[in-house]
Amino acid sequence: MHTSKVKLEEWVSISRIHKAQRSTSKSTSETIQGKSKTPKVRHRRTSPRVVYRTKSGFMIRGSAERVLKSSLMAKYKGKVQLIFTSPPFPLNRKKKYGNFTGEKYSEWLADFAKIFSEFLTEDGSIVIEMGNAWVKGEPTMSTLALKALLAFQEKGNLKLCQQFIAYNKARLPSPAQWVNVKRIRVKDAYTSIWWMSPVATPKADNRRVLKEYSESMHELLSSKKYNSGRRPSEHLIGAKSFLKDNKGAIPPNVIIVSNTIASDRYVNYCRNRKITPHPARMPKKIPEFFIKFLTDPGDIVVDPFAGSNVTGWVADILGRKWISIEKDESYANVSKIRFAKSVTTKKLGRKYAKRGKRGPKK
Numbered sequence: 001m002h003t004s005k006v007k008l009e010e011w012v013s014i015s016r017i018h019k020a021q022r023s024t025s026k027s028t029s030e031t032i033q034g035k036s037k038t039p040k041v042r043h044r045r046t047s048p049r050v051v052y053r054t055k056s057g058f059m060i061r062g063s064a065e066r067v068l069k070s071s072l073m074a075k076y077k078g079k080v081q082l083i084f085t086s087p088p089f090p091l092n093r094k095k096k097y098g099n100f101t102g103e104k105y106s107e108w109l110a111d112f113a114k115i116f117s118e119f120l121t122e123d124g125s126i127v128i129e130m131g132n133a134w135v136k137g138e139p140t141m142s143t144l145a146l147k148a149l150l151a152f153q154e155k156g157n158l159k160l161c162q163q164f165i166a167y168n169k170a171r172l173p174s175p176a177q178w179v180n181v182k183r184i185r186v187k188d189a190y191t192s193i194w195w196m197s198p199v200a201t202p203k204a205d206n207r208r209v210l211k212e213y214s215e216s217m218h219e220l221l222s223s224k225k226y227n228s229g230r231r232p233s234e235h236l237i238g239a240k241s242f243l244k245d246n247k248g249a250i251p252p253n254v255i256i257v258s259n260t261i262a263s264d265r266y267v268n269y270c271r272n273r274k275i276t277p278h279p280a281r282m283p284k285k286i287p288e289f290f291i292k293f294l295t296d297p298g299d300i301v302v303d304p305f306a307g308s309n310v311t312g313w314v315a316d317i318l319g320r321k322w323i324s325i326e327k328d329e330s331y332a333n334v335s336k337i338r339f340a341k342s343v344t345t346k347k348l349g350r351k352y353a354k355r356g357k358r359g360p361k362k
């Protein structure tokens with residue numbers, strides 16, 4: 001396992017990149033060609049661009065819609081083993097990073113199904129994590145997330161390989177109005193994770209995600225004694241069924257996470273420089289599980305809605321190649337810190353400390 005460091009020379013502040021772009025009407029090889037030779041400022045700002053790279057991957061700032069259709073990505077079609085992502089949620093009100101709402105959200109998400117599939121290898125997977133959405137102003141759940149996922153699956157002609165949930169033991173009570181104030185609902189404490197693929201048997205191996213055996217299993221393996229026979233559930237347990245040491249237990253489709261991310265390096269970096277950290281960071285355990293389960297070292301993992309780039313970071317640590325896409329310039333840039341063990345980040349810090357006070361760009 002290794003983590004690639006961002007090369008020093010790539011720690012160029014965004015202002016320098018902008019300056020260079022202003023001084024030439026030509027795009028860099030890593031910038032999509034604008035239609036006009038002298039594009040307007042607004043156009044230049046939204047052009048997808050690689051904002052940093054490591055030995056194993058790179059982060060592109062731009063909207064997934066544009067980036068995935070751009071020349072930057074063309075050569076990766078048919079090469080990606082896993083698209084792992086947590087798209088913006090279907091909120092009924094707009095969040096900081098500008099989600100679609102209502103039916104528009106379903107259409108928007110479903111439109112990605114085909115393009116995602118075009119990037120996959122023959123046995124590749126798409127994994128989408130999505131939290132629950134609630135109807136505004138009343139204690140009922142919105143079915144929009146489910147509808148959107150079904151629309152996505154149908155439009156891409158994808159198989160649902162398995163559904164998972166990520167249970168957060170330490171989740172604060174929400175929706176607060178119904179849980180804390182009125183006390184008529186219980187805590188919403190899990191997100192759903194949908195593993196899909198164009199094929200029924202994408203690459204997967206649960207031996208790569210074995211859990212530590214429980215104490216009783218360790219005892220059983222050493223004593224080699226247990227009650228075989230029929231269980232109340234009607235399952236017949238053979239005399240030798242559980243005596244083989246498989247080096248760990250097969251995990252369930254429930255991933256238990258906790259808020260251990262509250263003080264990781266990314267958060268400390270943001271805190272020290274008064275930058276608002278990404279509001280929907282995913283615990284690293286989730287991408288770690290799916291990357292190990294569904295890919296081999298050297299495979300390519302893509303996150304089209306990368307946020308603080310937990311996916312790219314974990315993929316990098318696990319020796320996979322990665323490509324991350326994030327629309328928000330500030331999120332994309334600040335995520336560099338995840339890769340910079342010993343690189344000084346003063347420039348980046350100063351630049352974004354200012355914006356961080358009023359929150360990331362909307």
Ligand SMILES: C[S@@+](CC[C@H](N)C(=O)[O-])C[C@H]1O[C@@H](n2cnc3c(N)ncnc32)[C@H](O)[C@@H]1O
Nearest residue numbers: 063064088097280281282305306307308310327
């Ligand atoms: C739920 S967050 C992802 C969080 C991420 N998994 C993490 O752990 O940091 C969704 C991200 O998608 C980004 N986003 C929204 N629309 C986008 C688009 N069209 N293209 C690319 N990124 C987009 C948002 O800025 C936000 O950072």
